[in-house]
Amino acid sequence: MAFDLTLTQQVMTVIRDQIARRQLSAGARLPSIRAFAEAQNVSKSTVVEAYDRLLAEGVITARRGSGYYVASAFAPLSLAEIGPRLDRQVDPLWVSRQSLETRDYLKPGCGWLPASWMPEDDIRRALRALARNPKADLLDYSTPAGHAGLRQILTRRLAEKDIDVSPGQIILMDSATQAIELLCRFLLKPGDTVLLDDPCYFNFLAKLRAHKVNVVGVPYTPNGPDMAALTAALETHRPRLYLTNTSMHNPTGASLSPINAHRLLKLAEAYDLTIIEDDIYSDFELEPGPRLSAFDGFERVVYVGGFSKALSASIRLGYIAARPDWIEALTDLKIATLFSSQTFAAELVCQVLSDGHYRKHLDTLRQKLAAVRGPTAERLEKLGLKPWLRPQAGMFLWCELPEGYDASDLARQALNERIVLAPGNAFSVNQTATRFMRFNIAQSQDERLFAFLKSHLRT
Structure with a gap:
């Protein structure tokens, strides 16, 4: 046996090897726990744990009152x-x-x-801290709006971008993508018209097609949308929504200029346009640039952020910041479609943001x-x-x-x-x-x- 493995892992390796060499074929009965423990010179509890892990992996099956058996062979994986x-x-x-x-x-x-x-080391450090913290909520559903401590931290982070928002105006989601999906469900109905930058993040296009809305592209410039083309699109199509990145635009890397930000908000007011400001790349910014949410005060702008780009693609967590009178309805829609967001991810992100390493x-x-x-x-x-x-x-x-x-x-x-x-x-x-x-x-x-x-x- 390989002695750099635990005893449980050694037992599992023996069984896997016997299956691979066809000493144990599909459907074959495994030795009893007592017999296998004696044969391998390990405790019965070690064999129980090994069998339990192999059960979880689907390598073996259990039959009540009969024992353990090799599972049916997996279909070969085709490259x-x-x-x-x-x-x-x-x-x-x-x-x-x-x-x-x-x-x-x-x-x-x-x-x-x-x-x-x-920041893998920072994430592992945060995981260890959560494991030691008896007050960390790792098992239960989250509250409807999400982790209160993290929403408090987000208000301070947004204030650094001159975005004035209270924790009660923030709803946590499992990703920024999911946040935009919830907003589309809330704001749109089939047949509505939505403006997108051309070019834009390709998932915006895919998402809006799924909502069966009309999509109109507006040419994008190094300073934001082409304002003349945007005005013409507003006049012709009377869109319900405009979805955009204002900073480090995907795919061009451009950022909205302050002048165009003010022009855009004036047009939004004149044409009754709602804007979703997707700010998923904000943590890469060298100096805070103009944000529509900061200028608008959430009258016509909804802000979306997240952590998948700069923290971890595996820790899926995003958020919505919106006007106070929308929060109740958005929260109800979140419960109806998602029920709850990830408590564990919120606890982990809160820990990472709190320890100063981020x-x-x-x-x-x-x-x-x-x-x-x-x-x-x-x-x-x-x-x-x-x-x-x-x-x-x-x-x-x-x-x-x-x-x-x-x-x-x-x-x-x-x-x-x-x-x-x-x-x-x-x-x-x-x-x-x-x-x-x-x-x-x-x-x-x-x-x-x-x-x-x-x-x-x-x-």
Whole structure:
């Protein structure tokens, strides 16, 4: 046996090996707990725990009064089932599907940081602190609005962006994506019109299609939406909602200017428009920029935030900040559709934010992104990929391919070489980004990416 394993793990390994060598076939009865304990020279409690774990994994089954048996063999796993769908149409879900379904590919097209950039030590420290804290709520449902202590912390964090909000105006959700979904259910009905930036985050497009609304794209500029085009869309379509990133816009990296923020809010008032301000990338910001929620005071703007980008993609937690008279109805809708949000995730995030390490982590993240932003943009430009904008913060570069190239075709070719790219039309309402591609600078440091681009692009 391997003595770096616990006794329970050693027993489990013996059984797995016997099954693998077909000494125990599917349906075969395992030795009794007493007999196996004597044969392996371990205690009966060790065998009980090993059998219980193998039961939980589905390796063995238990029959009351009869004993334990090897479970039926699993169907063989086909690599084709876990690989990318090369024939899949490039649509708003294409990049997400390819990024999530492939584990060992390069992912310069994905929308998150490498796991090695995340504060794993801080999270483990917080987990240990929660385990030692008898007052931590790890088992029960959350209150309807979510963890009170975390909502208090969020009010202080939002105040740093000049957003004045009380804990009673904040509702915790399991992610920013889920927060936007709840708001769409609350605000929209089939047939309504919604404005999106063109280009925009591709999941906005996918989500709104599911709600069966009419989507109108507004061209995006380095300072925010094209105000003339926005005014024309408001006049022509009378939309119910505008969904946007105001800071470190996905996919362009641009941020809304103060002048355009004021213009946008005046238009929203004139045309009875509600705005969802998705601020999921705010922690990457070097200095706080203009927020519609700060200027508006939540009259026409709803704010959405979350922690998946800078803290952990596995700890799913987001939140909504909204006008006081909407909170009751939003809370009821949350209970009706979700019942409750994750207490454990809220406890963990609250612990991480409270111990002082998170701000140091953010400083490190910003420094890392700053260190690779310029060199990555220059390398891409030398290969013929021209950055549309040189952002001051964030993780994205929106680049234009040389004349004659189609980003979707290039992305399909990249999959053959185990690289996931993000073609422009996945982000475009009007399908006008054929020659554009979004690059995640943190995920674009592997030489295989640049070798692929060099071999497939003529400069």
